[in-house]
Amino acid sequence: xxxxxxxxxxxxxxxxxxxxxxxxxxxxxxxxxxxxxxxxxxxxxxxxxxxxxxxxxxxxxxxxxxxxxxxxxxxxxxxxxxxxxxxxxxxxxxxxxxxxxxxxxxxxxxxxxxxxxxxxxxxxxxxxxxxxxxxxxxxxxxxxxxxxxxxxx
Numbered sequence: 001x002x003x004x005x006x007x008x009x010x011x012x013x014x015x016x017x018x019x020x021x022x023x024x025x026x027x028x029x030x031x032x033x034x035x036x037x038x039x040x041x042x043x044x045x046x047x048x049x050x051x052x053x054x055x056x057x058x059x060x061x062x063x064x065x066x067x068x069x070x071x072x073x074x075x076x077x078x079x080x081x082x083x084x085x086x087x088x089x090x091x092x093x094x095x096x097x098x099x100x101x102x103x104x105x106x107x108x109x110x111x112x113x114x115x116x117x118x119x120x121x122x123x124x125x126x127x128x129x130x131x132x133x134x135x136x137x138x139x140x141x142x143x144x145x146x147x148x149x150x151x152x153x
Contacts, residue, residue, distance in 0.1 A: 019083040020047040022076055024090040026056040031093050034147040038091070048089070049079040055098025057090040057125035057140065058118075062102035073132070080133070087137040088129050092118045094144045118142050122152040 021044060025035045039045060053059030053068055060072045079085050099108045099117060108114040122140030129138045140152040 019049060019079075019085055020044055021087040021089050022049045022051065022079045022083075022085050024051050024053065024056050024060070024072070024088065026059075026091070026093055026096060026098065027052050027054050028093065028096065030145065031091075031143065034143060035091055038143070038147065038149055039089075049075075049083050049085060051075045055096055055102065056092045057121050058092060058096065058098050058102055061121045061124050061128075062098070064102040065098070076129075076133070080136075085136070087139065088133075089139045089141065090122060090125055091141045091143050091149070092122060093142070115142070119152050126152075 023035070023039060023044075025031065039048060051072060053065070053072065055062065055065065059065045059068050076088065094114065095108065099114070103117060106113070107117050119142075122142070126138040126140050129136060142150045142152055144150075
């Protein structure tokens with residue numbers, strides 16, 4: 001049996017290479033390709049670690065998912081140690097099932113309500129990362145189902 005070569009094996013960097021970012025994204029299958037393409041458009045292809053949790057930053061911040069927090073922080077610690085990352089990029093997205101689980105269907109029933117929820121969660125997430133890791137840059141982003149991205153300040 002012949003083993004297939006890994007994609008982009010020639011470009012693969014050693015485990016101790018300096019990377020750029022840790023990406024926190026959602027597990028929603030609809031968002032995998034749009035998030036990947038967004039990161040590629042930014043020139044970050046192959047330059048980031050990735051953690052995927054239902055809800056992305058919701059998975060770290062929502063009380064309903066409190067058990068996942070420690071896992072995220074330990075992954076961030078590992079990425080800093082192994083990859084010397086300098087930035088965290090969290091991408092939440094429109095029509096997120098984890099938001100419905102954590103905050104109820106009414107939290108995402110209307111576009112403005114949904115936007116405010118993600119703004120609140122991403123703002124809290126950014127503040128927590130900044131508190132724990134003052135030297136890291138943090139980006140909170142909201143992705144529409146069509147792949148359009150809005151920065152959350």
